Amino acid sequence: MQYRQWGQTQQTLSVFSLGTMRYLADQAAALAVIKTALDFGANHIETAQAYGDSELILAQTLQTTINRQDIYITTKLLPVPNAQEFAARLDRSLQRLGVDYIDNVAIHGINTPEHLAWALEFCLPVLETAQAVGKIGAIGFSTHGSLALICQAIESRKFAFVNLHYNYFFQRHAPAIQLAQAFNMGVFIISPADKGGLLYQPSPQLRELCHPIHPLHLTYRFLLSQPGITTLSFGPAGPDEVPFPLEVADQTHPLTDAEKAAFWRIEDHLQATLGLERCHQCQACLPCPEEIAIPEILRLRNLTVGLGMEEYGTYRYQMLEKAGHWFPGRQGARCTDCGDCLPRCPSQLNIPALLRETHSQLRGPGRRRLWEGN
Ligand code: SF4
Ligand code: SF4
Numbered sequence: 001m002q003y004r005q006w007g008q009t010q011q012t013l014s015v016f017s018l019g020t021m022r023y024l025a026d027q028a029a030a031l032a033v034i035k036t037a038l039d040f041g042a043n044h045i046e047t048a049q050a051y052g053d054s055e056l057i058l059a060q061t062l063q064t065t066i067n068r069q070d071i072y073i074t075t076k077l078l079p080v081p082n083a084q085e086f087a088a089r090l091d092r093s094l095q096r097l098g099v100d101y102i103d104n105v106a107i108h109g110i111n112t113p114e115h116l117a118w119a120l121e122f123c124l125p126v127l128e129t130a131q132a133v134g135k136i137g138a139i140g141f142s143t144h145g146s147l148a149l150i151c152q153a154i155e156s157r158k159f160a161f162v163n164l165h166y167n168y169f170f171q172r173h174a175p176a177i178q179l180a181q182a183f184n185m186g187v188f189i190i191s192p193a194d195k196g197g198l199l200y201q202p203s204p205q206l207r208e209l210c211h212p213i214h215p216l217h218l219t220y221r222f223l224l225s226q227p228g229i230t231t232l233s234f235g236p237a238g239p240d241e242v243p244f245p246l247e248v249a250d251q252t253h254p255l256t257d258a259e260k261a262a263f264w265r266i267e268d269h270l271q272a273t274l275g276l277e278r279c280h281q282c283q284a285c286l287p288c289p290e291e292i293a294i295p296e297i298l299r300l301r302n303l304t305v306g307l308g309m310e311e312y313g314t315y316r317y318q319m320l321e322k323a324g325h326w327f328p329g330r331q332g333a334r335c336t337d338c339g340d341c342l343p344r345c346p347s348q349l350n351i352p353a354l355l356r357e358t359h360s361q362l363r364g365p366g367r368r369r370l371w372e373g374n
Helices: 027-039 054-064 083-097 113-132 147-155 174-182 204-210 215-224 257-277 294-307 310-317 351-362
Strands: 003-005 012-014 016-019 044-046 072-077 102-107 136-142 161-164 186-189 231-234
Touching (some): 016 027, 072 083, 102 113, 113 136, 161 174, 215 257, 257 294, 294 351
Parallel strands (some): 044 072, 072 102, 102 136, 136 161
Antiparallel strands (some): 003 012
């Protein structure tokens, strides 16, 4: 396991951080996962007040199995426009975790400008007070928001770290990582394996293109080779799932020729398969009056058509309109053919037709086509 400096803090984190979403309900599995991950050198566990009993399970583990001083803990608290309520949330996390000090506290989900305003006005003062009296260490934020919003939050200079989405198949937030690095902030990558492409079980096509490297390892290496990234989350469901991802935990060097060649094979294949129908993710088509998530939908199409990642495409597409600000935008069937986006697309894509095709492919089984009537 390699370790990296967590921005301007005094913490040196393992380059893999244990996420705690997948073994919430099972104390025995939690104990085994945490212990195994620590045996492999992980020293950072990330949880959240909103993850069900995750904090409580971690507390039990701390009482029985691991020493508090062996790990860094991050928890996350949802923002709220009320300092008193936010202070109560912080107290609740301290109590549930059974600790008198939390190494890192993030405002959970600065996903909209309103969240950022709440964070700056109501939440940060609470956290800064707690920091001053030694209840918490570093203050950061997690986000599923737009690049502009993330950069605005970073530029506030109020945060020591950021948790965000970024991976080989979703590189839009690269400028935010550069900005965070310039401000000496810690950078935590959310779920690069699962949300980044269901890479524990990659599509046969992707597996073939990456061969002899496993797609999971290739995507981790893409991230580990970037010094501006501190740590990647991984979320094993059981102790048997711990070793495989960590096979690359020592490999923080620049990409090798073999890894670069695998990425070139992926790019060549995407180009050959998608041709002139490839969306280049420039975002110029936005805004859509129907709030359709055009670039995200066409990104999922790129991966589905180009790399056989239909399971992933379906998984993410079906979250649209269900996850609110955690995954904003509407599905492709909402297109009214207004044509506003068409002249803005430098690739001259027939966006309405591609949206309909993608909706048909990724909407999931047994659903009626929305554009076929009420
Ligand atoms: S044509 Fe469809 S996708 Fe394009 S802006 Fe209009 S409603 Fe949105
Ligand atoms: S403008 Fe065209 S290429 Fe750019 S994100 Fe929109 S659909 Fe894709």
